[in-house]
Amino acid sequence: MAPRKRTAVEPSTRVTRSSTRLLVNANSDNSVEPPKAKKPKKTAAAAAATKEVKATLPAAPAAEEGVGDGRTIVIEHCKQCNSFKTRALTVKEGLEKGVAGVNVVVNPEKPRRGCFEIRQENGEKFISLLDMKRPFAPMKALDMDKVVSDILDKIK
Numbered sequence: 001m002a003p004r005k006r007t008a009v010e011p012s013t014r015v016t017r018s019s020t021r022l023l024v025n026a027n028s029d030n031s032v033e034p035p036k037a038k039k040p041k042k043t044a045a046a047a048a049a050t051k052e053v054k055a056t057l058p059a060a061p062a063a064e065e066g067v068g069d070g071r072t073i074v075i076e077h078c079k080q081c082n083s084f085k086t087r088a089l090t091v092k093e094g095l096e097k098g099v100a101g102v103n104v105v106v107n108p109e110k111p112r113r114g115c116f117e118i119r120q121e122n123g124e125k126f127i128s129l130l131d132m133k134r135p136f137a138p139m140k141a142l143d144m145d146k147v148v149s150d151i152l153d154k155i156k
Contacts, residue, residue: 071155072103072121076111083136084116087144091118094148099155118151126151 075091077084092104114132116139119125129138
């Protein structure tokens with residue numbers, strides 16, 4: 001079939017994003033926004049006062065509890081899949097409920113890929129599943145309630 005012939009009608013006006021911007025800029029009054037107000041700089045006296053206030057505040061009790069006696073537990077989980085996160089939070093909640101004064105930290109550093117590991121800060125490992133491939137069968141086969149109870153037995 002042969003292509004249609006164009007008729008000699010007036011050309012249509014094509015509206016594009018750039019032509020719209022040109023119209024908006026042409027219609028504006030070219031006013032410039034006033035600059036934002038600058039914050040005043042701190043003086044030496046004000047800086048010294050804030051240092052004094054920080055020095056008089058007591059340290060956070062959670063930071064002091066687990067560091068000295070090895071009661072800090074690190075849970076490292078991969079961010080590749082949400083199932084790692086749900087299991088890590090389950091373990092964290094179970095440990096915090098089971099033992100008073102235990103400090104549970106989730107992913108203090110950038111986690112390794114395909115990793116689910118629960119260990120004490122001093123190095124004793126409770127669970128170490130490394131380099132897992134999808135569908136993460138070893139991790140999904142774990143009974144998290146049993147894992148939490150085993151860790152609680154080892155801690156106490």
